[in-house]
Amino acid sequence: MPTLDTSTEPSGARRVGDLTPDLLLTGEHHLCPGCGEPLALRCLLDTITDLEVTTQTIGVVGIGCYTAFTTSIDVDLVQALHGRAPSVATGIKRMRPDAVVFTLQGDGDMVNEGLQEVLHTAARGEAVTCVLLNNGVFGETGGHMTATTVLGQRTKNTIDGREAEYHGYPILIGDLISRLEGASYVARGSVHNAGAVARTKKMVRRALESQRRGDGFSFVEVLTMCPTGWFIPTGESPEYLHETLGAVHVMGELKVDGRVKTTDELHTENVARQREVEARLAAGGLDG
C-alpha cells in the first residue's frame, strides 16, 4: 500500500483540527508515551477557548505529572499544595465571582492527600469546576495504589492486585460527590477512545456552563491511561483502562440538574452512546 505525504499542508482541503490546543504555548511535553492526561487537558483547554472565557479563567493545579504543563498553559494559574486546590479555588471564586475557576488534580492528590477539601467545597456548593484525572495510581511517584485503585488492580504495592480485606475498597469519588446537595453537575468521562474523548469534552463544557450560571459546584472526573505506572504496553492501555477502572468507575453524567443517576441508567446510556459514536465515525467525523 502506498503511503502519502503528511509533512506539508494539503491543497484543496479545509482544516478541521489543529495540532496543539490554542491555549498551550507549546505542544512539547515530558509526559510518558501513551499518557492519557494530555488528552483530558486538551478537552479542558479547548472548551475554555470555545466558550471564549480565556481571559477570565483562573486555574488551580495540584501536584502530579500534569503539573508539568503549568509552564505552557496560557491561562492564569495558581499552584496549590497536595490536595488543596479546591480550597484555593474557593478563595479565588469568592474574591472574583466573575472569574471562571477550575482545578486540575489527580486521584492521588484529590482522593488520597486532600479528600476533605473537595468534599467540603462540593458540600458548600462553591461555583467552581473541579477536574479529576483518575488513573488509579500515583503515576508521578512510580505507580503505587491510590484510594481509587479498583479491586484486583496490580500496582507497585498491590503486586497481586488490590484486596479488599487488606487494602480496603476503592472510593468512587464521582458517585460520592453526586450525593452532596451542593453539587449541581457531576460527570465521569474517559479518554480510552476518540468517542469517549469527544463525550468527555462535552461534559467539561456542561460543567463550565453550570458554573457560569451560578448553579453550584461542578465536577468532571476523567479516567486516564497511565501505561508507565500500570506496567502495561501503551497500545493496550486504553482497553485496560476501559475494562478495569472503567468497569467500576462507570462513565456517564452522574448528576444533572440535581438528579442523581443509577449505575444501571449509566450503563444503558453508554450502550446507546457507543452506537451513536460508531455511526458518526462511519459518517466521517466526531467534530462539531
Added chain:
Amino acid sequence: MTTITSRGTVRIDTEACKGCELCITACPPRVLTMGSDLNRAGFHSPLLEPGCTGCAACLFVCPDFCFEVYRYDQPVVTEVAS
C-alpha cells in the same frame, strides 16, 4: 489497478511523536500504520495510507498533539496495485 478514495488527510508532526501507537488502533478505516524510521528522540511514528476520512479520531487520541486534520473539498482518488 484499483482505486481508493480519501475524503480527508492529516499532517503529522513526526518529531513530536513518542510512538505510543494509540492513533493506529483509533483510526476507524485503519489507514495509519507504524513506520520503520526513527525520529530524533528515537521513536517510530505513523504513516498514512490512502482512505483517510478526515474524522479526526487520531487527533482526539494523540497525547503528543501530532495531528492536524483536513477534509478535501473534492475527494482525492489514489490508484493502488490490486
